[in-house]
Amino acid sequence: xxxxxxxxxxxxxxxxxxxxxKSEWKSSSMTQISEMLNLNKSTCFxxxxxxxxxxxxxxxxxxxxxxxxxxxxxxxERAKQMNTYISAVSTILEKIAHPEITFVIVKxxxxxxxxxxxxxxxxxPIRLQFSGDMFPIPYGALGKCFLxxxxxxxxxxxxxxxxxxxxxxxxxxxxxxxxxQLQNELETIRSTGFAESDMEYIDTISSIxxxxxDENGExxxxxxxxxxxxYKPLIDTDSVKKLLKSTAxxxxxxxxGLEIY
Numbered sequence: 001x002x003x004x005x006x007x008x009x010x011x012x013x014x015x016x017x018x019x020x021x022k023s024e025w026k027s028s029s030m031t032q033i034s035e036m037l038n039l040n041k042s043t044c045f046x047x048x049x050x051x052x053x054x055x056x057x058x059x060x061x062x063x064x065x066x067x068x069x070x071x072x073x074x075x076x077e078r079a080k081q082m083n084t085y086i087s088a089v090s091t092i093l094e095k096i097a098h099p100e101i102t103f104v105i106v107k108x109x110x111x112x113x114x115x116x117x118x119x120x121x122x123x124x125p126i127r128l129q130f131s132g133d134m135f136p137i138p139y140g141a142l143g144k145c146f147l148x149x150x151x152x153x154x155x156x157x158x159x160x161x162x163x164x165x166x167x168x169x170x171x172x173x174x175x176x177x178x179x180x181q182l183q184n185e186l187e188t189i190r191s192t193g194f195a196e197s198d199m200e201y202i203d204t205i206s207s208i209x210x211x212x213x214d215e216n217g218e219x220x221x222x223x224x225x226x227x228x229x230x231y232k233p234l235i236d237t238d239s240v241k242k243l244l245k246s247t248a249x250x251x252x253x254x255x256x257g258l259e260i261y
Contacts, residue, residue, distance in 0.1 A: 027065040093120035102226040141209035142224040145195035148186040149219035172203040210244045
């Protein structure tokens with residue numbers, strides 16, 4: 001593993017956590033931890049006390065042993081919920097498998113990217129190549145769809161950060177770099193409930209997207225259909241839109257039921 005950019009104290013903390021997560025070492029003394037992990041005792045003590053103060057490790061005054069703390073109960077429950085959530089949406093996607101279409105679900109990240117959380121490949125041996133696991137709002141059908149459902153102040157903030165000398169970046173020859181045109185398009189997307197992109201972000205992919213909303217009508221996820229451009233003339237886009245809408249509603253109900261956003 002390349003360690004050049006790693007912070008030693010953070011690596012040590014996670015090594016200790018992983019060590020204490022093993023059943024045979026779930027309660028261990030500082031000496032045991034430092035010796036088994038080949039740590040300097042002073043460093044080990046400081047890291048243990050820091051983790052203890054944050055609630056990630058607890059210390060038993062009677063046995064003088066450390067074990068995982070209460071915060072991992074919260075983290076574990078959240079991880080379990082997230083796995084349930086991903087499993088639920090993946091199961092729903094499986095039901096709409098299509099010969100030529102890749103269906104994806106994306107979630108907004110804290111830095112205004114969209115990250116893929118689930119994907120259903122076509123039933124034919126067609127595989128799309130994505131440039132990474134995330135892409136920036138507001139590009140492609142999913143990016144424009146997500147942006148259109150955000151509050152106006154958030155739209156303005158995101159678009160201001162994307163502009164270079166007053167225009168939006170150009171990813172393909174079909175990318176719309178006009179801010180005014182994009183803003184008009186966002187209004188149309190919001191009124192129709194669908195966004196479309198014809199090779200605007202990736203020059204071999206056309207896409208259609210719709211929002212997955214919570215009970216307040218706010219966007220929580222995006223559902224998209226990716227189509228290789230040379231297959232697009234063979235696809236009934238109206239049927240795809242109907243399928244996306246009904247699937248989005250089903251996913252919305254499933255997520256609201258799990259209370260996971």
